Amino acid sequence: MPRSCMARAPRVGYAATVMTQTLTLRRPDDWHLHLRDGAMMRAVLPETARDFARAIIMPNLVPPVVTSGDAAAYRDRILAALPAGAEFAPLMTLYLTEQTDPADVVQAHADGLIAAVKLYPAGATTNSASGVRDMDKVQPVFDAMAEAGVPLCVHGEVTDPAIDIFDREAVFIDRVLDPIRRRTPGLRVIMEHITTSDACAYVRESDGSLGATITTHHLLINRNHILVGGIKPHFYCLPVAKRETHREALVALATSGFPYVFLGTDSAPHTQANKECACGCAGIFSAPVTMPWLAQVFDEAGALDKLEAFTSLNGPAFYGMSANEGRLTLEKAPPTGGPQQIETPDGPVIVFDPGISLTWRVRGAENGTG
Ligand SMILES: NC(=O)N[C@@H](CC(=O)O)C(=O)O
Ligand SMILES: [Zn+2]
Numbered sequence: 050m051p052r053s054c055m056a057r058a059p060r061v062g063y064a065a066t067v068m069t070q071t072l073t074l075r076r077p078d079d080w081h082l083h084l085r086d087g088a089m090m091r092a093v094l095p096e097t098a099r100d101f102a103r104a105i106i107m108p109n110l111v112p113p114v115v116t117s118g119d120a121a122a123y124r125d126r127i128l129a130a131l132p133a134g135a136e137f138a139p140l141m142t143l144y145l146t147e148q149t150d151p152a153d154v155v156q157a158h159a160d161g162l163i164a165a166v167k168l169y170p171a172g173a174t175t176n177s178a179s180g181v182r183d184m185d186k187v188q189p190v191f192d193a194m195a196e197a198g199v200p201l202c203v204h205g206e207v208t209d210p211a212i213d214i215f216d217r218e219a220v221f222i223d224r225v226l227d228p229i230r231r232r233t234p235g236l237r238v239i240m241e242h243i244t245t246s247d248a249c250a251y252v253r254e255s256d257g258s259l260g261a262t263i264t265t266h267h268l269l270i271n272r273n274h275i276l277v278g279g280i281k282p283h284f285y286c287l288p289v290a291k292r293e294t295h296r297e298a299l300v301a302l303a304t305s306g307f308p309y310v311f312l313g314t315d316s317a318p319h320t321q322a323n324k325e326c327a328c329g330c331a332g333i334f335s336a337p338v339t340m341p342w343l344a345q346v347f348d349e350a351g352a353l354d355k356l357e358a359f360t361s362l363n364g365p366a367f368y369g370m371s372a373n374e375g376r377l378t379l380e381k382a383p384p385t386g387g388p389q390q391i392e393t394p395d396g397p398v399i400v401f402d403p404g405i406s407l408t409w410r411v412r413g414a415e416n417g418t419g
């Protein structure tokens with residue numbers, strides 16, 4: 050990739066102080082992850098399984114994971130691709146369509162096959178063409194989910210072409226999300242990959258039925274990183290990064306210890322060729338470097354004591370699961386120069402690099418049950 054074109058961040062960088070500080074956390078989980086399928090999945094899966102014990106697996110394959118049968122087959126392909134000795138559990142999701150059968154959803158959840166259902170407004174993001182156009186058509190599914198306690202993960206952006214791309218998340222809250230929640234009492238909702246102070250304010254009002262995930266990259270980049278000094282396709286994702294005040298609101302919320310906010314990396318691999326082209330795909334691949342970058346963000350915010358809540362405690366609590374017994378240790382020391390890209394048979398996938406120096410690294414993981 051054209052490293053010379055990578056952002057030198059216009060905002061103040063982090064100090065590169067070298068100390069022998071360590072931080073041991075319960076092993077983290079990733080509550081929003083794209084593993085894809087086939088050769089790409091085999092290439093990226095070890096990058097998540099190394100640091101994370103569990104991940105919510107996004108269902109936006111082509112074709113999508115729409116039935117319990119699809120989810121079981123996809124889960125088996127993931128388990129078969131795990132490196133020997135890896136302790137990693139994929140938490141499966143179903144892709145909500147206007148044809149989704151409420152009974153299939155409820156049964157799949159009762160069987161422990163799925164952890165959640167995913168709502169993509171049709172056309173909102175990568176591989177969302179089969180998503181929902183008319184929310185009324187899926188109300189019976191929402192009602193059944195509320196009754197059975199099945200969480201709903203949401204890509205929260207409107208697709209109305211009249212709405213500016215930077216406003217699509219805030220408008221979604223008012224026009225779509227809040228109405229769904231009002232007409233479906235008891236429905237547990239996760240607003241995924243939030244990017245705005247509007248979403249932060251909305252989730253802060255939660256009574257426990259609404260949670261939110263925040264990605265690694267939205268804690269580190271703003272829209273200037275994408276657009277100033279040349280267009281940077283590796284910083285392009287959806288929802289698109291917003292202005293700096295929004296990033297600051299996200300950091301404040303993530304580092305606050307607020308119980309209904311947790312990590313969802315949205316690590317979304319696309320090949321370099323599919324990112325660096327005339328119509329580059331949305332998605333940032335952060336799995337290999339997420340934990341060091343998060344340590345740096347929390348360190349800089351003076352909130353290292355809140356990192357474990359964000360990565361390892363709040364998510365399982367929201368989903369009604371136990372925290373992991375294993376541990377992950379990070380150390381404040383210069384990174385050992387991990388790979389800047391992952392090789393796949395389809396071509397390289399570039400690893401997220403916000404263009405400032407990284408001062409934390411993962412020392413290692415100790416597994417435990419759970
Ligand atoms: N976040 C992204 O920019 N892309 C994701 C889809 C998504 O999570 O919206 C992908 O599948 O590539
Ligand atoms: Zn999304």
Ligand SMILES: [Zn+2]
Nearest residue numbers: 083107315317
């Ligand atoms: Zn995603």
